[in-house]
Amino acid sequence: MKKPINRRSFLATAGVTATMALGRRAVAGANSRIRCGIIGVGRRGTHLLRLALSVPQVQITAVCDIQPVHLERGREMVAKAGQARPAGFGQRGPKDYLRMLESNDLDAVIIATPMQDHGVMAIDALQAGKAVLSEVAACMTLDECWGLVRAVEASGSFYMLAENVCYFRDCMAVMNMARQGLFGGITYAECGYVHDCRFLHFDPDGSLNWRGQLARDYVGNLYPTHAIGPVAQWTGINKSDRIVSLVSMTSRSFGAHNNASKKYGPESPQSRIAFSKGDTTTTMIQTANGAVIDLRYDTTSSRPHRTTVYHTLQGETASYRSLTGDVWIESKSEGYRWEPLTRHMAEFDDPLWKQSEDQAASSGHGGADFFVINEFFAALRDGRPSPIDVYDAVTWSSVIPLSAASIRQGNARIEVP
């Protein structure tokens, strides 16, 4: 997206304190607690809640979930962790989180609801003056993208996208290499989220849940951030480069139907659902500096699990591929040969990982969730800029509506606004 860069430049040249304007204010003094609420304590929210409860100086003061069982489980978790039993919200339905946002006993909110709700909830929370950590994707429409940017800029509130893959150890090491310029100019990156998630389409009672609804009603890349997040950071998107256009193409849809039919029988109502999302969606992205990003998304193909995400980066003077864990760096490697990335970890391992390896290891997703939660609260406490700010969040998430637009317009090139 063009605007973030322009705005950032504008703020800088206009002499406005970017820290203030972008909501980088500390919400708590060195000795005071950050009071945090969480919206959505299902599968993912519960995991994040557990991690948040382990962060010193963070108090969970509110829990919101429209499912009573989840809500009660979440509140109990907090109490069992030795904190005061938090206020509960959600009993009054899907909009009850707004009541929670009115609370004065709340500095920050973690949003871990179904993806369709992230954007609006984050906008509401920002407008209520709360700091936000939003699960991915940030939102699903272009209107929400702009809404999020406006909400951050108008409120001065803090926003971070909980993109955990950016905190993968290998991804951070490659980021450190790229930051030192070892790749030279970037020409190409390949990334993808390829993970058979059809087992998540239906709730135990056989009803189609929000993930299943996405597969039924949407086309396009519906889950781009794990793939494009690290690549965008390496490539300097929204810093030294920007995305200018994309083209997307999708395959026919077999997987979701086959899964429903196998699970519930060929005559079941589930088997008669018409799923519109193609099994694989490929998106090519062009950047202003002339790099091409090849982005794949596939959550419904029959295919055993292996890595979920993969990333490659090709620069003028270095090349990296996650699938084989290999790297070649002209200025570092011995000869013109691939080397295991591990060979360079002593030099490029991120300080975050060096310091907290043991704590992170047990936190899920290879330790990355630990850093997401901790960096959110640390940045908030210290008044640091958001590690993954609203501009990155909406740029990465805008692939959802823009890839759909490209497909609906017959694989047209879509200019990225």
Added chain:
Amino acid sequence: MKKPINRRSFLATAGVTATMALGRRAVAGANSRIRCGIIGVGRRGTHLLRLALSVPQVQITAVCDIQPVHLERGREMVAKAGQARPAGFGQRGPKDYLRMLESNDLDAVIIATPMQDHGVMAIDALQAGKAVLSEVAACMTLDECWGLVRAVEASGSFYMLAENVCYFRDCMAVMNMARQGLFGGITYAECGYVHDCRFLHFDPDGSLNWRGQLARDYVGNLYPTHAIGPVAQWTGINKSDRIVSLVSMTSRSFGAHNNASKKYGPESPQSRIAFSKGDTTTTMIQTANGAVIDLRYDTTSSRPHRTTVYHTLQGETASYRSLTGDVWIESKSEGYRWEPLTRHMAEFDDPLWKQSEDQAASSGHGGADFFVINEFFAALRDGRPSPIDVYDAVTWSSVIPLSAASIRQGNARIEVP
């Protein structure tokens, strides 16, 4: 391309003997020799000549090369192999091959010249009534694509594309799986030719050769057939499916210039050449049955060599990836787990490989060149259809002009004619 299928159907329904119409006539009786000429005996042609000399009942009666040293070396090779010293052509310049084609002492021609010349030379040879084995790509323009099809149909001559990757052992095994329907409907394939070939841009005297000229003057995917060939066969392109459109995107160009500058110095004439070809070109292809093919081409990035080509295939009920040599087949695999392809070779190894493993092993490109040469002459002798016929050849090669058109039109979707 639409036309091949229609034409094939037409021929079938019209009751015309397809064998005749498509030039599938035996050129030699069981006991007579096939008299073969070769145009271009440089690096690649010499290799093919050596293989041809090992095929029983094939006599090399003519050699053509515009470089006297190459020509003499080629003729000597034939003589040293115990055959009569062949006629020599090429001394009179680039069009001297036409004189060779007038010869009555010639049934077949192998074309191994610079890529820019394949199309016209093959058309000339077909029109002269010679069977043709053409190195890849078949041609570089749409006019040549149509010209090749017309030449085969009008002359009834035999045409085969020397696409050796289609004869890779693993590729043939996957083909046998696909032929048995183990993949179900195909949704996605990924393939690429990624190989730093910059060392081939300049001749020893420092002059830019034809490969360098391609990098200087062209954009697009200039070498698609090794990547798309096997994938097109697996997907049933020109049989049960067809390509309907493509979109292509390219990166900026660093590699060719950096190579020239490093090799000849930053002030050298070579360093001042403006190379137009981007380091990486990505092409997305849509098929009529709704599959997406993601095709990468990169011969100028700084990147150590590994596999040159790679292929993946995703179907409704199976998945394959060459990079890791893994496959999963719903009806064959134990559980929902990747397995090494080798585990299924006993069942799917191609008979060609089973029979000729030892002979093939020493022939270059993993044995594939052996099969290309042998299948060409065997099909010719037996009056079998061309294993890789003109319709496949021009469909795969048409990616060259069509990807360039897409890029020049701002990543537009190009309908494949």
